[in-house]
Amino acid sequence: MSKTRLAIQSLPEAVAASVLTQQADRFADLMGRAGADPTLIDAFTPMAERIFLHPDETPRRTLLAAGEANARLGETLLGAIFPRVAALLEEGWNTDRLSFVDVTIAATRLQDAVRQLGRFVLPVQADALVMIVPPWEQHGLPPSLAASRLRRMGMPTRLVSGLPARQMLALIARTGPSGVLISVGSHRSAAKLRPLIGALRHQLQRVLPIVVGGPAMEADSALCRLSGADLATNDLAEALSFCDLALGSKALHQADVDA
Structure with a gap:
């Protein structure tokens, strides 16, 4: 069976679910x-984007079922395919190839897929990190992918989103992680962080490193650095080192590959 059969350039815009x-x-x-062949991954990524854009659930269910049944495939979907699909969706929005509705629906489906597949592929361990999506944030896919990536690398990470600030702070206090990561989506979100970080420091019984990152770092890193966090970065190794957490050399190599 030829790998080129995965190429989609000749397919019509409206690809049938079948x-x-x-x-x-x-x-x-x-x-x-073949395992995680880069050629296969590159060829399938545009098709995977269409799978998440398509209204029929059958292709998505088929792909996720295969990932649940095969851990190696599941890891490839989480570590290579899904992040590339997210990048395609962002590109489609920026270039007007996709509408806001298209991107929103597909991103929600992709986030659900990360959550579903992660239950089968990722190890269940005590939390070393807590990643927060502030209650006013709308973005969910970037932190979902980041948390999934950390778990695959062996760093137990709990993603906390969709909770009011009081419940979020109480949950973190009970969990007792080694560090807190906060994902912010825009400069407007970063401007709201100082009260949340202040409340977090007040709620916790011990001093924890707090790191801010996410899409806002690319737009306004200076504002993120003024948020009251201990560190503002999108560099995974830097964030983990600051939290006094270490990954093995193999995991760090995998981080470079995933990036």
């Missing part, structure tokens, strides 16, 4: 034989 389902099956089969 075609997407067949391609998902074919990708799973080829990955089972």
